[in-house]
Every structure is written in C-alpha cells, then in structure tokens.
Amino acid sequence: MASHSVGQFVPDTTPESIRQRGVIWRTFWVMFGITILEFILAFTKGPYHINHLFVVIVFISLTLLKAFYIVAEFMHLKHEVKMLIMCVSLPVIFIIWFIISMLYEGNAILLVR
Amino acid sequence: MEQAIALEEKLIWKGGVEPLKSSYGKLMMWFFLLSDTFTFSALLITYGLLRFSHDIAPKAARVMVDGHEKFIFSTEYWPVPEHVFTHFPLTHAHLPLVFVGLMTFILIMSSVTMVLAVEAGHRMDKIAVQKWMLWTILGGIAFVSCQAWEWTIFITGSEHGMTLADASKVFGASLIRNEYGPPAFADLFFFITGFHGTHVFSGVVLNIIIFFNVANGLYEKRGQYEMVEKVGLYWHFVDLVWVFVFTFFYLI
Secondary structure: OOOOOOOOOOOOOOHHHHHHHHHHHHHHHHHHHHHHHHHHHHHHOOOOOOOHHHHHHHHHHHHHHHHHHHHHHHOOHHHOOHHHHHHHHOOHHHHHHHHHHHHHHHHHHHHHO | OHHHHHHHHHHHHHOOOOHHHOOHHHHHHHHHHHHHHHHHHHHHHHHHHHHHOOEEOOHHHEEEEOOEEEEOOOOOEEOOHHHHOOOEOOEOOOOOOHHHHHHHHHHHHHHHHHHHHHHHHHOOOHHHHHHHHHHHHHHHHHHHHHHHHHHHHHHHOOOOOEEOOOOOEEOOEOOOOEOOOOHHHHHHHHHHHHHHHHHHHHHHHHHHHHHHHHHOOHHHHHOOOHHHHHHHHHHHHHHHHHHHHHHHHHHO
16 A cells, blocks of 8 residues: 555546546447447347357357456556556466367267267 | 665565555455456356257247247257346336346446446545445345346246146246256356346445445545445456356347
C-alpha cells in the first residue's frame, strides 16, 4: 500500500472523469450489441438452416470477445503492468488444451457407446 | 548520485516496493480468480465431454404441431436448450431463452454499475460509490432470484412430462432423472448453475459488507477505495463465468 497516498475528492464533472465514464458506458453498449447478435443468430439458425459448426464457432468467438472486454476494461487488466497481464492470461493456454482433449475424449466415448 | 542508485536497489529487496505495481490484496484477488477460473473451466469442460458423449437429437425429434415446432424429449439424446428453457414469469407464452437473456442483461448491468462504483472510488466520491454499489447489490439479488425461479420451473417440469420406454412417466427434474433428456443433463444444469449462483450470492454478501464499510467512512479514513476495486474484480469474474455458462449451456 506504500504507493497510495491519501486521496482527495474529485467531482464527477472533470473531463477525465467524464471520459472514463464514457469508456465504461461504451463498453456496455458493445457488450449489449454482441449479446443481441448472439440472440439473432440463435433464432435464425433454425429457420435458415445455417451450418451448426459455423454457428458454434461464431458463438464461441463472440463469447471470447465479450470475455476480453470484461477482463480488459471492467477488470482493468489492459491498463495494468505487462507482466501482470501475462501472469493472468497465459495459464489460459492450459485450459484451451483441456477443452480440445476433453471434446475429443467425449466423442471417443460416444463412438464406444 | 551513485549513493542514491545503490540505496534504491537495496530498497527493492528491503520491501516497500509493490511488485507488478499492485497491492498485495489486489494480487491475491487475481490469484484466487485464476484458481476459480480453472475450477469453472473444469466444470464447463466436463459439460462438453458428457454432452459430446451423448447422441445429438435426431431430425425426427423436432415435429411441427399446429404450426409450432415441438421437440420430443428422450433419455437417448441430449435436448436442445431452446426447447427446454422457454418459460417467462407471469405468462404462459412460449418464450425460448428470453428469460435467460434477461438474466444476462441484469448481470452485465450490475457489472457496469460496479465499474462506475470503482471509478467513483478513484475520485473519493463517497456518495457516488454508495449509489453505484447499491445498484450492483440490487442487480445481484435480482439475478439470484431469477435463477431460483428458473430452478423451480426446471424442477417442477411440465404437465405432460416424458414417457419412458416402459410407459412410466417422468415429471420435472432431480439428480436421478429428468423429463428433458439423459440424467447428466439435469445433473450438470444444477451443478454448474448452482456453483455459479453460489458465487453470485457470496458476491452479493461481500458487496453488502463493503457497502456498509463505505457508508461508515472506513475508506475515506484510509484515503483510498481499493477494497471496492477488489470486490469489483470478484464481481466481474462472476459476470465473466456467466457469459461462458450462458453460451455453452443455452446457446450451443
């Protein structure tokens, strides 16, 4: 806590504060827009017979995009020290391998059934 | 000049310097969130594994009845989520995934109000922090209530239930059998949404505690609102997990 000094009150009318709140609300609208897109795709994939694999890839990509926005902006990680960003994001590589291997195993179980 | 540099290097090892430019508490919260990420990943990947080990619903499972598409549930194949989660409070209309969309919106909104609380904390604006934290708490309580309603509908099931091969009927859902598909479907629904709901609930409790600390002026006295930032990290994590649960359970 050594680097923190006692803060002073700053009203919400300063340009910096307005800009930051603007970024926050803009991120919200981006997330909202992405979610609407997901819903539109969820309801048009049936009637329009869109290829299921394509739909799955789009859903996962949009979800990863939302995840990026939450972690980078809401959790402020984008503005932290590079090393901290890497400490948090690199272990996710293990998860990606976990996903690939377990989906493969699941399919293998199905074939045995 | 050289003395000053030598002194500075010694200081790094004597403490008083923050590694990664973050406080101990914040780093520990990130560390915990990373471990929780692995836990939730394990659960969601288990869902993927079990789902992929079951048959996909055949074309014959979807039939047209009176111009509407109906889905025939069976323990032989995995159900299609948009035919399971079709209810909305106070109406009998068929509204697939609308309620869960509302839940997603509520949680994302509460995340936004949490970030606004953190931003106000940076400006030492106690009144604004209180306001935004209250909205976040309200959002959290709304989400848990919605989830509780969803569980009730899921457990109660429909009037017609599912007829098994031996002509017996299954109604609603339990950990042993359910009217929507294989037992694993309900098991995973309860486990994953329940585990997530527990996190939301504990997040709400934490937020209430920190709200009272804010209101009592504890962080004014300390000179910084970093505690709000730390519980904010936890709350955003809860939102993040929901985004993944929503995608894998309800959309795919």
